[in-house]
Amino acid sequence: MIKVSIVVPVYNVERYLAPCLDSIRNQSYSNIEIVCVNDGSRDRSRDILAMYQSVDARIKVVDKENGGLSSARNAGIAAATGDVVCFVDSDDMITRDAAAVIASTFESISADVVTFGGSAYPSFKSYPWLDRVLSPRDVVYDTFTPDIFEKEACDPFAWRTACRRDFLLAHGVAFDEELRFGEDKLFLYSIYPRSSKTVFVSNKLYLYRLDREGSLMSSRAEDRHLRLYDHLRIFHAIVKDWSDAGFIESYGSELLHLGCEFLIVDLLSAPKAIRVDLLNFLAAIWTVYFSREQIDGLLSDPQYGSLVDAVLVNRKRAYGVSYKMMFYAYSLHSDPRDFFSRVWQRVKTTGIIGRFGRSVSSRLPLSRRAAAGLFESVVFEQQDASMCSQALKMIQLESSQANYRS
DSSP, X not given: OOOEEEEEEESSOTTTHHHHHHHHHTOSOOOEEEEEEEESOOSTHHHHHHHHHHHOTTEEEEEEOOOOHHHHHHHHHHHOOSSEEEEOOTTOEEOTTHHHHHXXXXXXXXXXXXXXXXXXXXXXXXXXXXXHHTOOOOEEESSOOTHHHHHSOOOSOGGGEEEEHHHHHHHTOOOOTTOXXXXXXXXXXXXXXXXSSEEEXXXXXXXXXXXXXXXXHHHHHHOHHHHXXXXXXXXXXXXXXXXXXXXXXXXXXXXHHHHIIIIIHHHHTSOHHHHHHHHHXXXXXXXXXXXXXXXXXXXXXXXXXXXXXXXXXXXXXXXHHHHHHHHHHHHHHHOHHHHHHHHHHHHHHSHHHHXXXXXXXXXXXXXXXXXXXXXXXXXXXXXXXXXXXXXXHHHHHHHHHHHHHO
């Protein structure tokens, strides 16, 4: 019977921690261990962990100085004793059958990696991109192919992926503690090429909390400059890992294309003040790690060729009128429907039409749809706060009773 180790990094999440741990404790599959890594929390998170540990022998608490999410996850992997390791962020939850599905998949298919689906929490705050990446199809890959990144919903969240612990240890795969953002993407790009068999299951086993105040994801999303530099560092780390492992020779062309999809449009549209540094960094990565043949292939790519030319060959194309025309051509070629949608959105929000629309809307009451959305958000916040508070009261009571009996 496969033992599943569930690693929970914990840092200043006293409000959400109890519902998270309750969702793990209440699994229908019993052969689990819960490895909670207290990453130097300064709130009541450590006290809450102590209460849970006092009533559930499956819970193991690891205390460490604050080192970030990657450091906490690595500490959890090191402390785990299960056959399979998976991750749950301490403000999220998992479905009651999550461990059972994970264990049965590893038992029925001798895989190194299993990736499963998830749902936004609350669901009404979700959006098409998130729905898509959280909805994998049922498929098995007996060997690695870059098609995993192109065709499958595998990226960019590590918490919807479970791995055999001996696979992680044998390949020395861990989270990069130097990266404070994007560590999940690097981790996924490290495990899939090394996996001898990878399984995707469509079951939605994870509840991903959206827009938690103070989270790293939300704070990073607000600073576009930081995000651009982060994306370059992530790509550089992936390229270096693939180069060290010998994957570039076989899959370099595919990685170049994936890298363009990931960051080149953002970099070329960056503010002029930082655009030169960003493009120089990207050009250096390409020329250092990839062959001339691979780069030439990217230059001739019908979708990205003109953009790559603006980075490597004719840098003047990254500025001025030709720069705008290049982007219009790229957008129209890659997604005509999205292109015309963006054009119409720009027309509505700028110029005379935009000013007129804002002037009119500022004088009108909320639409019925907007009012309903606002009401739904308020109701959810109240219900969620009540659930979190009730979960905390229940574990306090359960812990007190356990201490009294002992």
